[in-house]
Amino acid sequence: MTGEPVLEAIDVVKELGSGAGKVMALKGVTVALRPGELTLLMGPSGSGKTTLLSILGCILTPTSGSVRVDGQLTTGLPAEKLAMFRRDHIGFIFQSYNLFPTLSALENVRIALDVRGEKGFKAAARAEEVLRDVGLGHRLKYHPGNMSGGEQQRVAVARAIATSPSVVLADEPTAALDTENGHAVMALLARIAKEQNRSVLVVTHDPRTLPYADRVVRIEDGRIVGEERRPDGLDAPEITDLTKRRKAHV
Amino acid sequence: MVLTLAFRNLFHDRIRLAVTLVGILFSIVLVAVQLGLYLGSSRMITSNIDHSDGDLWVTTFGAKSFEDGGLLLRNGERHQALATPGVASVVPMVVAFAEWRKPSGGSTRVVVIGTDPEDGGLAPWSLIKGTWEDVRAPNGIAVDRTYLKELDIEGVGSTAQIATGRIRVKALTDGVRSFTQSPYVYMPINRARQLLGAPTDATTFYLVKVAPGADVEQVRKDLKSRLETAEVLTKAEFRDRSLTQWLFRTGAGVALIGGAFLGVLVGTVIVAQTLYSSTKDHLNEFATLRALGSSSGYIHKVILGQAGLSAVIGYVLGMIIALAAVLASHDTPLPLVMTPWLAAVLFAVTLFMCAISALSAIMKVIKIDPAMVFNR
Numbered sequence: 163m164t165g166e167p168v169l170e171a172i173d174v175v176k177e178l179g180s181g182a183g184k185v186m187a188l189k190g191v192t193v194a195l196r197p198g199e200l201t202l203l204m205g206p207s208g209s210g211k212t213t214l215l216s217i218l219g220c221i222l223t224p225t226s227g228s229v230r231v232d233g234q235l236t237t238g239l240p241a242e243k244l245a246m247f248r249r250d251h252i253g254f255i256f257q258s259y260n261l262f263p264t265l266s267a268l269e270n271v272r273i274a275l276d277v278r279g280e281k282g283f284k285a286a287a288r289a290e291e292v293l294r295d296v297g298l299g300h301r302l303k304y305h306p307g308n309m310s311g312g313e314q315q316r317v318a319v320a321r322a323i324a325t326s327p328s329v330v331l332a333d334e335p336t337a338a339l340d341t342e343n344g345h346a347v348m349a350l351l352a353r354i355a356k357e358q359n360r361s362v363l364v365v366t367h368d369p370r371t372l373p374y375a376d377r378v379v380r381i382e383d384g385r386i387v388g389e390e391r392r393p394d395g396l397d398a399p400e401i402t403d404l405t406k407r408r409k410a411h412v
Numbered sequence: 413m414v415l416t417l418a419f420r421n422l423f424h425d426r427i428r429l430a431v432t433l434v435g436i437l438f439s440i441v442l443v444a445v446q447l448g449l450y451l452g453s454s455r456m457i458t459s460n461i462d463h464s465d466g467d468l469w470v471t472t473f474g475a476k477s478f479e480d481g482g483l484l485l486r487n488g489e490r491h492q493a494l495a496t497p498g499v500a501s502v503v504p505m506v507v508a509f510a511e512w513r514k515p516s517g518g519s520t521r522v523v524v525i526g527t528d529p530e531d532g533g534l535a536p537w538s539l540i541k542g543t544w545e546d547v548r549a550p551n552g553i554a555v556d557r558t559y560l561k562e563l564d565i566e567g568v569g570s571t572a573q574i575a576t577g578r579i580r581v582k583a584l585t586d587g588v589r590s591f592t593q594s595p596y597v598y599m600p601i602n603r604a605r606q607l608l609g610a611p612t613d614a615t616t617f618y619l620v621k622v623a624p625g626a627d628v629e630q631v632r633k634d635l636k637s638r639l640e641t642a643e644v645l646t647k648a649e650f651r652d653r654s655l656t657q658w659l660f661r662t663g664a665g666v667a668l669i670g671g672a673f674l675g676v677l678v679g680t681v682i683v684a685q686t687l688y689s690s691t692k693d694h695l696n697e698f699a700t701l702r703a704l705g706s707s708s709g710y711i712h713k714v715i716l717g718q719a720g721l722s723a724v725i726g727y728v729l730g731m732i733i734a735l736a737a738v739l740a741s742h743d744t745p746l747p748l749v750m751t752p753w754l755a756a757v758l759f760a761v762t763l764f765m766c767a768i769s770a771l772s773a774i775m776k777v778i779k780i781d782p783a784m785v786f787n788r
């Protein structure tokens with residue numbers, strides 16, 4: 163809708179496990195993420211959400227089908243090249259934050275810059291700027307253990323956007339948070355999509371996230387089964403109604 | 413940030429850090445002691461040779477070490493040597509075991525070294541009391557301070573007996589110890605011959621100085637062909653021969669080097685263990701780094717950083733203990749020796765040990781799957 167897709171999965175099939183435990187987690191998924199949009203990926207447990215997110219994030223490679231990051235095909239690239247794609251284009255946010263417990267908030271953000279070779283005073287200043295932007299200017303020196311879950315997740319958001327990725331992928335970012343903190347994080351992600359014109363994909367079970375979505379993609383049993391978009395001009399609650407109406411239809 | 417993370421990982425688990433450091437410490441101290449003993453022994457074995465001024469050593473056939481020369485050379489060899497082209501001087505030296513009779517009864521073995529420094533022979537070094545002039549007084553000798561008790565004497569002025577002759581201590585050296593544990597007793601050469609009951613021209617070694625400009629190898633060849641009953645060795649050859657005799661024929665050197673090797677092995681195993689378990693504990697963080705797009709080299713650097721930091725800390729602590737051991741061993745029969753060179757070798761050994769130890773941890777993270785960062 164708004165511009166070329168920055169991240170695309172085309173006919174992606176993914177088999178996980180081996181032998182008797184082999185599972186077809188994705189059975190031909192095509193999905194595109196555009197800048198300035200917050201997309202929710204919703205579906206029941208085991209439907210393949212995390213698998214799809216990993217493939218979009220170049221952490222897993224598809225069994226068949228292809229992934230395009232900023233127009234470039236990633237098919238057949240070696241692990242080191244995929245890591246380069248991740249650090250140059252993608253920011254990750256995890257359900258359990260995955261912060262480094264021994265590093266301060268500031269250092270946790272700096273390390274994402276450091277792996278890209280951004281070091282020294284400039285990197286520190288950038289890390290501080292992003293942390294202030296997510297409202298943690300007063301927690302720079304705090305270690306994750308001394309922060310609330312909401313604060314930790316905001317550090318993780320800061321870490322994900324510090325490198326200015328075109329795509330931010332979040333797997334259940336609010337699952338471990340209370341309502342208030344969940345809303346704060348979602349509002350932050352929506353703002354990142356809008357103000358910084360990034361593409362944000364949030365995997366979630368959590369209906370409280372719906373008001374923040376521009377678009378909801380539904381997945382079941384490894385297949386995309388539906389997609390709703392908030393009509394222009396409608397504000398947040400509308401999409402919730404859309405969802406309800408759809409459910410009523412089924 | 414690599415070092416910051418390595419440092420934090422290291423200090424995160426203090427107990428594990430302590431185990432790592434003890435492992436490194438153990439091996440450094442063990443290696444330092446073993447190699448320090450080795451160096452100390454070699455120094456003791458060759459000290460008299462090293463301090464002698466001579467390009468070539470004429471010995472009786474088959475002399476295995478400095479103490480093993482016998483008293484078989486005579487003036488005949490000396491004259492033949494002096495007549496050899498390129499020879500500037502030929503200085504005799506007497507070295508022989510003898511019995512030292514303690515003033516209060518009993519006896520012990522000493523090595524009598526008869527030498528005339530004024531003629532270019534070996535001069536006792538590290539004198540802390542008295543001079544060679546004093547030793548030249550009737551019955552004068554020089555011994556090492558550290559042997560006073562063993563020899564049952566007080567110091568300068570004390571008297572005792574060697575074989576059947578009276579002697580009087582006129583000078584003291586410090587730290588001139590003997591690998592055979594029989595103290596060196598320095599005296600003028602004629603007095604030595606007299607005490608040992610040897611002929612007036614009996615000699616253990618001739619120290620040959622080559623004239624300036626003469627070719628040492630050529631002089632040696634000429635000497636060899638003239639002296640049928642003697643061997644002609646360069647200083648280096650004689651050193652090596654003494655070292656081989658005492659360190660390798662006796663197995664002592666092998667034991668010392670083997671001990672050092674064992675120390676490195678044990679240290680490596682301990683450090684590898686702790687580093688591996690630390691890496692396992694931080695696997696989720698390494699996977700996160702990988703998900704954030706770090707190269708695998710970056711992660712290896714963190715692990716190597718942990719290994720390197722452990723190495724440096726362990727080395728500093730280990731050296732403090734090793735140096736204390738060196739100080740403490742100064743007056744013992746086998747003093748440890750620490751040289752800048754040995755300190756550098758120890759540092760290299762520590763780094764090598766930690767780098768090898770890091771391998772198992774690196775093997776672990778090579779197989780890391782960044783997908784583990786998601787809750788599945």
Ligand SMILES: Nc1ncnc2c1ncn2[C@@H]1O[C@H](COP(=O)(O)OP(=O)(O)OP(=O)(O)O)[C@@H](O)[C@H]1O
Pocket residue numbers: 178179180183184185186187205206207208209210211212213214787788
């Ligand atoms: N390593 C694996 N080996 C085998 N099967 C796997 C593996 N990982 C996931 N699966 C299976 O693949 C399917 C999709 O898993 P995925 O984690 O993508 O689901 P999800 O939608 O994220 O579920 P949840 O909401 O519980 O997180 C599930 O059936 C799961 O059991």
Ligand SMILES: [Mg+2]
Pocket residue numbers: 211212213787788
């Ligand atoms: Mg999941």
